[in-house]
Amino acid sequence: MTETQPTSQTPNNRREELLDRAGELMAAKGYDGTSMRDIASAVGMLPGSLYYHFDSKESLFLALHQRVVTLMEARVRAALDAADKAALSAWDRLEAAATAHLEGLIETGNLVAIVSPEFLGEREGISTAIRAERRRYEQIFRDLFSALTLPQGVDRTLLRLHLFGALNWAPIWFDTAKGHDSRTVARQIMAVFRTAYEGKPA
Amino acid sequence: MTETQPTSQTPNNRREELLDRAGELMAAKGYDGTSMRDIASAVGMLPGSLYYHFDSKESLFLALHQRVVTLMEARVRAALDAADKAALSAWDRLEAAATAHLEGLIETGNLVAIVSPEFLGEREGISTAIRAERRRYEQIFRDLFSALTLPQGVDRTLLRLHLFGALNWAPIWFDTAKGHDSRTVARQIMAVFRTAYEGKPA
DNA sequence: AGCGGACAAACGAACGATTGTTAACCTGTC
DNA sequence: GACAGGTTAACAATCGTTCGTTTGTCCGCT
Numbered sequence: 001m002t003e004t005q006p007t008s009q010t011p012n013n014r015r016e017e018l019l020d021r022a023g024e025l026m027a028a029k030g031y032d033g034t035s036m037r038d039i040a041s042a043v044g045m046l047p048g049s050l051y052y053h054f055d056s057k058e059s060l061f062l063a064l065h066q067r068v069v070t071l072m073e074a075r076v077r078a079a080l081d082a083a084d085k086a087a088l089s090a091w092d093r094l095e096a097a098a099t100a101h102l103e104g105l106i107e108t109g110n111l112v113a114i115v116s117p118e119f120l121g122e123r124e125g126i127s128t129a130i131r132a133e134r135r136r137y138e139q140i141f142r143d144l145f146s147a148l149t150l151p152q153g154v155d156r157t158l159l160r161l162h163l164f165g166a167l168n169w170a171p172i173w174f175d176t177a178k179g180h181d182s183r184t185v186a187r188q189i190m191a192v193f194r195t196a197y198e199g200k201p202a
Numbered sequence: 203m204t205e206t207q208p209t210s211q212t213p214n215n216r217r218e219e220l221l222d223r224a225g226e227l228m229a230a231k232g233y234d235g236t237s238m239r240d241i242a243s244a245v246g247m248l249p250g251s252l253y254y255h256f257d258s259k260e261s262l263f264l265a266l267h268q269r270v271v272t273l274m275e276a277r278v279r280a281a282l283d284a285a286d287k288a289a290l291s292a293w294d295r296l297e298a299a300a301t302a303h304l305e306g307l308i309e310t311g312n313l314v315a316i317v318s319p320e321f322l323g324e325r326e327g328i329s330t331a332i333r334a335e336r337r338r339y340e341q342i343f344r345d346l347f348s349a350l351t352l353p354q355g356v357d358r359t360l361l362r363l364h365l366f367g368a369l370n371w372a373p374i375w376f377d378t379a380k381g382h383d384s385r386t387v388a389r390q391i392m393a394v395f396r397t398a399y400e401g402k403p404a
Numbered sequence: 405a406g407c408g409g410a411c412a413a414a415c416g417a418a419c420g421a422t423t424g425t426t427a428a429c430c431t432g433t434c
Numbered sequence: 435g436a437c438a439g440g441t442t443a444a445c446a447a448t449c450g451t452t453c454g455t456t457t458g459t460c461c462g463c464t
Contacts, residue, residue, distance in 0.1 A: 014439085032234030036424060048426075049440050057424065155390060161375055162368045162391050169367025188357060189364050196398035216413080238450060250452075251414050259450065 015053050018043050019064050027111045031061060062129055068111050069133045076100045076140055090147040091198050097144055099186040102167050106182045110171035138164075151200045163193065217255050220245050221266050229313045233263060264331055270313050271335045278302045278342055292349040293400050299346055301388040304369050308384045312373035340366075353402050365395065 021042040025034040036057055040047045054060040079100035083093045105112045141164070145156045166189050174180050223244040227236040238259055242249045256262040281302035285295045307314045343366070347358045368391050376382050 030232060030234060032232060035422075037422085045439095046441060047424085048442075051425070052439060158387065158390050159394070161372070162394060165369070165371025166364045166367040169371055170363070173363055185360065188360050192361070192364065192394060192398050196394050237448075239448085247413095248415060249450085250416075250418095253451070254413060 014043075018050070018053060019060075019067055022060060023064055023068065023111055024109055026061070026064070027109050065130055066133060068108065069137050071108075072101065072104045073137050073140070075104045076137075080140075090144070090149070091194055094141075094144045094148065095187065095190045095194075097141065098163060098167060098190055099183055102170060102186040103182045105168065105171050106174055106176075112168045112171055148197070149200075149202055150197055152202060154197065159193070163189070216245075220252070220255060221262075221269055224262060225266055225270065225313055226311055228263070228266070229311050267332055268335060270310065271339050273310075274303065274306045275339050275342070277306045278339075282342075292346070292351070293396055296343075296346045296350065297389065297392045297396075299343065300365060300369060300392055301385055304372060304388040305384045307370065307373050308376055308378075314370045314373055350399070351402075351404050352399055354404060356399065361395070365391070 018039070022034070022039045025038055025042060029038075036050055037047045039060075040050050050060070054063065076097050079096045080093060083096040088096070138160075141160055145160045148156070150156065150159075167186065170182075170185060170189075174182070174185070220241070224236070224241045227240055227244060231240075238252055239249045241262075242252050252262070256265065278299050281298045282295060285298040290298070340362075343362055347362045350358070352358065352361075369388065372384075372387060372391075376384070376387070
């Protein structure tokens with residue numbers, strides 16, 4: 001019953017746990033609604049100890065945001081790789097990415113609140129660093145949409161924002177207890193787009 | 203040059219202004235990010251003076267939420283009345299409502315942040331009073347969706363949540379300076395739904 | 405006509421609690 | 435004994451809120 005090396009060795013495993021708990025708290029109560037003391041007591045630390053790992057609350061949030069976006073990106077890219085191996089169509093690839101996106105949102109307990117620019121309100125300093133990460137992630141979907149064959153006059157950008165809205169809003173009403181299943185929801189949302197435009201000539 | 207009765211007579215005109223400013227601030231910086239002092243100085247008052255009009259910050263927010271939902275409901279119902287006089291179809295009625303909804307969101311400076319449950323985080327007390335108002339508003343759209351003729355197997359509830367997501371997310375990226383126009387955006391979002399399902403047999 | 409409450413609406417100053425943050429000190433491990 | 439990973443105690447600022455006081459205005463009274 002020897003524990004799996006709980007002492008030292010792996011240097012930054014506590015930092016990960018810290019970001020996990022901070023993510024849950026901030027997703028639930030917002031950035032301003034979550035105090036450093038809340039985060040500290042959630043990991044069994046004292047408030048001051050957080051400042052060994054992070055310079056400030058803002059930099060903690062920055063690290064959290066980067067982590068969330070990176071995880072989401074990895075998840076979506078993995079889904080796309082699987083889709084490629086099955087030689088799926090452009091529409092199927094988009095659906096795979098959308099499903100991975102929504103699954104990520106739901107599993108992380110609605111972290112979209114953090115990924116959302118709205119979450120930041122009008123904080124000046126933070127937004128610049130964050131915008132780059134978000135754009136990189138969204139670029140994946142930009143590419144997926146430009147690979148679609150669409151009728152003339154259909155705005156790809158607006159279509160992408162439309163899809164993002166539908167997906168990102170889902171965690172608000174989504175409730176596993178009500179029988180919701182993220183994969184099914186993503187598929188049904190995508191069904192609207194596909195029914196409208198798939199197989200239509202350009 | 204007599205002013206139009208600035209003194210007394212109309213008893214609660216200052217309260218309206220207060221809610222206006224509070225709405226702008228909270229939409230921009232969130233509930234926790236907006237202090238009573240922020241609100242007070244935005245209307246040229248001292249912090250304590252707010253408590254003549256409202257018992258607490260929470261009750262101020264409750265009044266604000268009620269006001270926003272009421273205004274949105276009036277706006278949507280007016281659009282539906284106009285649609286009825288023109289004897290429009292069920293799809294046109296839904297589009298009229300969706301357009302009014304989005305216009306309301308944009309014009310009030312993204313007050314969806316307030317109307318959104320996510321905004322409240324996990325505040326226990328407030329949510330109960332608010333949920334009723336939100337459900338009443340959403341009932342309008344519930345009715346609009348049940349009036350549609352849709353192919354079998356299409357989930358009306360999910361379709362409504364899909365539409366709400368797309369519309370409610372719009373204020374996040376919407377920017378008039380970039381040539382965005384709320385009416386056009388709403389119409390283009392609705393176009394996806396209509397292209398997919400309008401005129402299809404049940 | 406003029407006076408005196410009554411009352412809405414705000415001021416001014418403070419309260420206790422909580423906020424993010426800091427700095428000095430302890431503790432185990434290599 | 436160096437150093438990562440904390441603890442402990444405190445700081446200045448800000449938070450929501452309270453309370454006694456002050457102002458301006460209207461209405462009934464003599």
